[in-house]
């Protein structure tokens with residue numbers, strides 16, 4: 001049995017869908033099973049129990065979000081042997097180890113290394129799903145206000161991260177491995193808006209605003225205390241070619257999907273209901 005935390009998240013949901021489609025027994029852990037809307041073939045159970053080992057009975061492998069790391073001891077006590085961690089590409093040589101996003105992920109990596117469990121770290125850089133921050137604006141009109149039009153990244157499709165996680169969970173040879181994951185090509189923020197416009201059949205326009213005007217509404221899923229550090233990270237991407245790895249293709253056999261493909265897959269998210 002494989003347990004998946006963050007099962008309603010972008011990556012976790014894609015992973016549950018992959019594992020169930022492959023006929024694997026999956027336990028999807030979520031704080032609120034009633035609104036999970038996951039495949040019937042997955043066993044959907046609450047993340048938190050009076051007995052914290054209960055969600056992990058019969059589980060040998062775990063896909064872990066850093067947000068659920070407090071469950072590690074219970075998972076180990078219940079018999080989990082291998083953990084695939086959704087970490088972050090921010091952890092690399094020369095990184096600012098005081099950056100709050102670095103601290104958040106490095107703390108859990110360290111805990112997992114010290115736990116005695118087998119581990120695999122997935123270190124993706126920017127997710128394509130970060131573009132969903134612009135969806136409220138594309139639903140309302142054809143202009144999108146944002147910061148750093150020329151900021152560069154190589155955004156990765158959430159299902160490509162899930163595809164690598166699937167291999168790390170099902171195949172031998174991933175114990176102690178660190179997989180750096182990116183999309184296949186560099187794109188600016190303004191180009192991402194163009195790609196979303198093409199997917200919608202509309203002419204969208206990116207309007208760059210000064211970074212000091214970036215409020216929490218631009219980062220709905222980012223804890224407010226982290227917004228300034230994130231803005232500083234984005235400033236550092238302007239004109240700087242991003243890291244591009246071939247890990248997705250190397251491990252899954254399929255090339256990582258472009259941002260244009262992601263935009264087509266998610267076009268409905270950017271349309272008014």
Ligand SMILES: NC(=O)c1ccc[n+]([C@@H]2O[C@H](COP(=O)([O-])OP(=O)(O)OC[C@H]3O[C@@H](n4cnc5c(N)ncnc54)[C@H](OP(=O)(O)O)[C@@H]3O)[C@@H](O)[C@H]2O)c1
Pocket residue numbers: 005006007008009010011012029030031032047065066067068086087088089123124125126127129130221
């Ligand atoms: N966005 C990026 O560019 C980026 C880059 C590198 C790494 N990452 C990593 O990827 C993660 C985001 O992945 P995603 O986009 O798939 O996530 P997401 O769509 O934002 O979903 C996160 C899921 O985690 C669960 N969760 C949230 N808070 C929790 C808590 N306190 N305890 C237990 N579970 C909790 C929630 O599941 P339930 O509500 O069902 O419980 C939620 O569905 C980040 O947390 C970060 O660690 C992101």
